[in-house]
Amino acid sequence: MTQATPPAKPTTDNQRGVLAWIERVGNLLPDPVMIFVWLIGFLMLLSVIGAGLGWQASLPFTGDKPPAGGVLKDGVLTFEATSLFTEDNLKKLFVDMPRTLTGFAPLGTVLVVMLGAAVAERAGLFSALIRNSLTGLPRHLLTPVVCIIGMMSHHASDAGYVVFIPLAGLVYAAAGRHPLVGIGAAFAAVSGGFAGNITPGQLDVLLFGFTQEAARIIDPTWTMNPLGNWWFILAIVVVFTPIIWFITDRVLEPRLGPWGGEPDADLKAELAKSEVTKDEKRGLGLAGLSALVIIALFTALSLWPGFTPLIDESQKGTAQLQPFYQSLIAAFSLMFLAAGISYGIAVKSIKTSTDVVTMMADGIRSLAPYIVFAFFAAHFIAMFNWSNLGPIAAINGAEALKALSLPAPFLLVCVQVFSSILDLFIGSASAKWSAMAPVVVPMFMLLGISPEMTTAAYRMGDSYTNIATPLMSYFPLVLAFCRRWDKNVGVGTLLAMMLPFAFGFLIAGTTMTAAWVYFDWPLGPGAQVTYALPGSQ
Template identity: 65%
Template sequence: MSEASQPGRQRGFLGFVERAGNLLPDPTIIFVYLILALMVLSAIGSAMGWEASLPYSGSKAPEHAELANGVLTYRASSLFSEENVAKLFTEMPKTFAGFAPLGLVLTIMIGAAVAERTGLFSALIRASLRNAHKGLLTPIVAVIGMVSHHASDAAYVVFIPLAAIVFAVAGRHPLAGLAAAFAAVSGGYAGNLMPGQIDVLLLSFTQEAARIVDPTWTMNPLGNWYYICAIVVLFTPIVWFITDKVVEPRLGKWGGVVDEELRADLDKAEVTAEERKGLRRAGLVALGIIAFFAAMALWPGYTPFINEEAKGTARLQPLYASLIAGFFLLFLLTGIVFGRAVGVVKSADDVVKMMQHGVRTMAPYLVFVFFAAHFVAMFNWSRIGPIIAINGAEALQAMALPAALLLVCVLLLSSFLDLFIGSASAKWSALSPVVVPMFMLLGVSPEMTTAAYRMGDSYTNIMTPLMSYFPLILAFSRRWDGTMGVGSLLALMLPYALSFMAVGIAMTVGWVLLDLPLGPGAQVHYTPPTAG
């Protein structure tokens, strides 16, 4: 019997977390239950006359609201009513296909599938870490780990075990390298130097929720850019200090030998001449794409990515909207030129097959989105969302709690849920229709609420055995220490998680108090619309 399956694993708080989490169904089924509960709640709300109002100076009421004498009113509508039942069945394809996150994520994933299948992501990770300086090994691992989120599974399957091997070859304890990499990849999941797929995914759910209050609100894929960069800056020295001063001394001197097997594993991580050529070509293509988008925004007399009639940051909205296509082209074209260089792309058919593979891997997401889309749509039809948001905002306003403290509450709620539900998008798709409108009415921007959620969803990934990659990391760790169990790995990661938590809360509070921009055109505060 392995360590992971021994009865002792079920004891204590961690055992409770594992047992409770194992009782939860798949996130898709959770949304089925949420839809059923929402239907019952909407019937109760309609029968009891639930409603909420707020002043509104516009001339046209938003969808699902009534406007009279400058007051906007939302009244609960039963999902069992004739209108809503007809809408559920007649608009089912429209509800699914019209769900904003679906098209955005699929667009990027089709391109990212090419970059991943050609080996571009893996080569980038190996090239970045293979010849790292021994003295700077830990911070390099930390930065690469947080940037490697764009590589999806490769961050876990390639980067984390490679970090352990590189530490071992450098004469350092391989478990320290594994811990540093796991902390960066999973505990620092909210951090990155460039926005990517997760930004588009979460902010697209934010857009759906924000439009409950402001139908004109449009997602900016760079809406959290400065915030996620700051996470990298703050978390990197934390990983460095804890790895070198806490974890590695606790592990003691590594008694292993750099034998032929270990050398062979490191040789497998070597970047070939063809891969280096592919990386150079991919880099040139990436620069070309950046130059193209810059030209479309700056070329004299021809600026399709600029709204010349708008003012302020609104002028850049077409540029922000075009970034979805930009990420698609970046992943697709760099993947193609890399694949040509290494010989895995010989014809257009190869590229098409890679795209198809990317869509196939999205099948579980498509099933999940079908139910999530209907939950969000039915939430809007019932009017429960704005009623909770308006009444909740009024209650919080009466308590006179500062915005920073309110956002910490969102952060901690996200952390707690992450112990049981690993999917960031599943949690946010359920939470955002309530918390985003509520905080908008309190003057907190959708981008800031999303940032707080992301922070809370990040550091708890390394604190729970229910995280989907936890068993894989445990298997990696047992290569170096056969006695490693669930508790051993959690104890190894706990110093990182608690440090990330403390710094993450302080960073979020400081961001609000200092009123720092979250990204280009994205601020902490939000002013409710006053025009129709």
């Protein structure tokens, strides 16, 4: 491969100092599992202190059934801090330990979706979709298409990083453009635009699982809607695409200069490997038809005259659609499964039913680290509820914020900024949200802000700093992709490439979040910015 790229510019001493500080602080942090072990220990100690000092919080409540842990008397709902060392709490901890894990909403939803997604991924469907999307694109349309496909690649799990980003470098090189420009644009879309997508997917199901657990601290009837952020994440694609396009073509590419290399035999051979074969194209067509069949099935179950098992006719308004929203978890899984099997049969990556079962098993096996994490996260959230510290912190925090009369847009931007700061040191989106949600979701519900809006603000903040920290798990991999074209590229070089994107996303994301709350735009089907607690005055 021709190495005609000019040597990378060295980082300044100040950049090295900032990077060194980030790396030192980040390396002091333990594994996310151990973070929750320490949080549980701290929570147990805090519950003893809170119970001893008589911590409590109250709010007016006119409902008939108070939330778990609350005491209703004369129209006032009161929560009192309870030690986690009481007989009842110790009994729940040890006797209900299996139930605490299996009742953890995010675990079940992730496992169900993964059963289908694992087949689609291992059959090669996601890789073929990505490769097919990039072939034959006009030179001037490369960047916007890379943006959109990059944000959609989140449905393909790791394939967005492992397949799409290096492929973008290849395609740019074949078009005579600097391959590092393609890698930068793809990295910005896949990782910096992590919150955006055309349709909801696995990430929505995962995060809303934690949101549901947290919302039920205050409102036991709240049920997650996987479509609750659809309009918001779609707007991210619309807003971020021109930003990536402008920075890529007008900032990054001029900075890197023209690429001095030419497509040689190695590059042409590598591009030939990435081309979609006839069997793969036929498989993609069959996968699309299978997906349409699943969509038609769930549409019929919702709209068929006289037979609507996914519509609750006893309810009014959007409440009628709750069964449909909840069924989307199964719909995603079945759609991935049907499309993956159809594609696999066409390309012969699936020959027998045993292959499908093996792919499912491999997918579940890949979730082993997540299941370990879920065990400790589930117990942290459950123990937080048993201690009543969650609603106490939420109620008192809400009262303090009300007294300050801070506008709702400002409050949501604070959540966004806090999550973006944490993202510099803790890469796991689920780890951060499982720790933050039990406090911020109930607190904002009491301030009249919906769980869906709080989740949207969090995921926006968790997105744009992914590309601005070397502690991000895929950062070394992207660095290796860059060095495949220019061996002089270092951590500082890659950060210098990505920081303009991060700052652009920061400004746009903050403005977008504040505007969404200010104008009270709907977040998705059946999801609003505002929230009224049932039974409250």
